[in-house]
Amino acid sequence: MGETIEYCHYSRYIKMPGKLLEPIDSMAKIGLNKDEQEILQGFVHNKAEQKAGYYDKKIAEMKQKYDMDFSTFQNKVYLREAEIELEEWNDFVLWGSYVKAHRYWAQFC
Known part of the structure; x- marks a missing residue:
């Protein structure tokens, strides 16, 4: 087989x-011939723009929710003396993943 x-x-x-x-x-x-290469590059570029736009939207939602950017929120979480709320911790992890994913897809735009 x-x-x-x-x-x-x-x-x-x-x-x-x-x-x-x-x-x-x-x-x-x-x-691949040149036309095929251009088509594939266009496809990757368009998909990357879609993904980057999606993560832009998610990042903007978090900015609006906490009225600050990610690095400020990250400092707030790290410098907090009392225990952090579970919702804030979950949002911190999500927001960090949105930022990382946006950086990844933006490199293909």
């Missing part, structure tokens, strides 16, 4: 026959 390839997809391991990857592999060896 041939080689089996296993990869993780959304925390699930999936096994698939290696033959399924052969057309992609051969395309990479042949090389």
Whole structure:
């Protein structure tokens, strides 16, 4: 039956026959023509803009909720002497992930 390839997809391991990857592999060896490259680059650029916009919106919601930017909120959380509220801690973790994800996708815009 041939080689089996296993990869993780959304925390699930999936096994698939290696033959399924052969057309992609051969395309990479042949090389994409310029039009195909431009189409793929446009697709990645558009998807990155969508993702960055989504995270912009999420960051703006957090800014509005706490009336401060992330670095100010981060200092507030770290410098707090009393215990932090669970909602604030959850928002801190979420907000940090939004900032990190936005930086990641913005590099492709």
